[in-house]
Amino acid sequence: MKKNPWSLVWIKNSNWRKERNSIGTLLLFSLVFTGMGSFFLLEFSLIPLYQVVRSRSWAVTPAVVTESFAEPYGRGCRLCIYYEYVWGDRKRQGYRYDFFHSRFDAGGSEREKLIESHPAGKRIECLVNPDNPAESVVSRSIPW
Numbered sequence: 001m002k003k004n005p006w007s008l009v010w011i012k013n014s015n016w017r018k019e020r021n022s023i024g025t026l027l028l029f030s031l032v033f034t035g036m037g038s039f040f041l042l043e044f045s046l047i048p049l050y051q052v053v054r055s056r057s058w059a060v061t062p063a064v065v066t067e068s069f070a071e072p073y074g075r076g077c078r079l080c081i082y083y084e085y086v087w088g089d090r091k092r093q094g095y096r097y098d099f100f101h102s103r104f105d106a107g108g109s110e111r112e113k114l115i116e117s118h119p120a121g122k123r124i125e126c127l128v129n130p131d132n133p134a135e136s137v138v139s140r141s142i143p144w
Contacts (some may be wrong), residue, residue: 048099055099055140058127061085063094063138068118070111079111081118085126087133094126094136 063085070077081097097114118124118138129135 049142051099051137052140052142055127055129055137058129058137060125061087061128061136063124063126063136065118065120065122065124066093067120068115070115077111079114081114081138083124083126083138085128085136087128090133092134092136094138096137098139098141099137100142 063083065081065083067080067082069080071080072078079097080095083094085092085094124138126136126138127140
């Protein structure tokens with residue numbers, strides 16, 4: 001029996017399409033997870049580190065804690081410390097404890113210590129951006 005040369009071409013093209021589809025799927029999968037990883041690296045590491053460096057020129061200003069508590073956030077809790085400070089002639093309010101979103105696991109003893117060490121009425125120092133006095137932070141430490 002004679003072989004049909006066109007059937008070999010079809011088989012080669014069929015395998016080529018399957019190989020091309022699997023490469024496309026792998027490429028799409030890689031791009032999605034690379035994008036997600038890049039987003040989390042940027043959001044939770046690079047931007048906060050940039051803010052720590054940027055805050056070196058901020059002014060140390062006396063403040064008073066008005067409220068501190070842990071707020072449920074996803075599977076864990078977020079540290080909330082609200083404080084008031086005076087910049088110029090205006091009384092302002094701040095809420096940011098640090099640049100790293102102050103997230104802790106559900107049973108964080110470190111979180112409880114921070115809440116206990118910042119009761120309402122306690123006098124603290126905060127850092128205020130002189131170019132934008134509404135921007136302030138209590139701690140610019142890196143939590144790692």
